[in-house]
Amino acid sequence: MTDILDEAPTAPASSDAAASTQAEVSAEMAAISREYADTGATETQPRLDYPPYRSSVLRHPTKDPHHADPEGIELWAPVFGHQDVDRLEADLTIQHRGEPVGERMIVTGRVLDGEGRPVRHQLVEIWQANAGGRYIHKRDQHPAAIDPNFTGVGRCLTDGDGTYSFTTIKPGPYPWKNHRNAWRPAHIHFSVFGPAFTQRMITQMYFPSDPLFALDPIYQSITDPAARDRLVATYDHDVTSHEWATGYRWDIVLTGSHRTPLESDTEGDDA
Amino acid sequence: MSRPAGDLQPTPGQTVGPFFGYALPYDGSSDLVPPTHPDAVRFHGRVLDGAGDPVPDALLEIWQAGPDGAVPRAAGSLHRDGFTFTGWGRASTDGTGHYSFATLAPGPTAPGSAPYLAVTVFARGLLNRLFTRAYLPGDDAALVADPLLASLDPERRATLVAAADDRGFVFDIRLQGDGETVFLAHG
């Protein structure tokens, strides 16, 4: 996100942002953490209103979400099949003529619903920076090398057990303009569907023991330490592949379903 | 261990960030039907922030019934064949915060119910996705009888009803402030 952060140049949040130091942002995050710990409540999702992430200031709803019983179309999700996704799209290291630079890795895991049932034959999409922390995106101006052999976009369908698997390169951390000397911990963006529309989610997967976790307002917007730890993959030597790639495992659990999945949700052949 | 065995707490969401543009939209993602389809309608509008400024880096997804009210169960959204209605599409906003889909007007999924499109909103600066509904105008009796709309005061209710225009429907999304769109929790 060497983002033009706040494309709206008049937004007060962005001018404030330019002036903040890491120490100031860290102090804001620490204050929110203390206040959260004092409540004794358990939050499982990020706060939408999280001022240390400056871009959230004008982009979070101020009213609580309105409860709606899911009905009709909301109880179902779009269907994706092998006409949608080629198996080769799960390997981000073979999209160009040469090998991309960086640490080759396999990331795999299962997508489960809130009852622990596998989410079968559903779409998983990922995108990420290259090993140097640079995205193939015209708005990424971070002066790190573009890798002509790495686009950083992949897709797959989960198999009959809810398992997804990608082969890719470990992404690098990158600077962004939230505050002075702001750096994002290395991450892979994940987009996931469940069997119901209400389970749709986009998130980010992180790597173990990243020293940037404590400094990053996007990660810290999940105020509950156990909840944000659920975004961190585990190194798994059983996934690591001999003389080929290191391995990480990361399971994704969707919110509860309001409809028991039918056989017809999982039609089609196995991935 | 990032997730102890047996832990079925939901995985937290995170912002879509600014760099989804080369990853999530794809050719044809916003055309559920070809715009030249005789029954095509345009479903479009703007995404605005709390200052009333356009949000040029938002991503919207719609999911809807067909004109007959049936829930689409056909694959093929990512490689559209031009004939199969999958009911799902994806559009990013442009530099003016505007998004646009070509689709078919959904029918009621149950007799007498008010037709709507289910909408998901993602954006840089938005830490988790938002859900809402865009009801179609026209069937006033169905709109009045809708349980969700009936549970809202008139000003808030109006944020969930699209306006007709000459080619289809306009649905603006206000993330914050005056006229803030009603966003939904499905608990």
Ligand SMILES: [Fe+2]
């Ligand atoms: Fe990112």
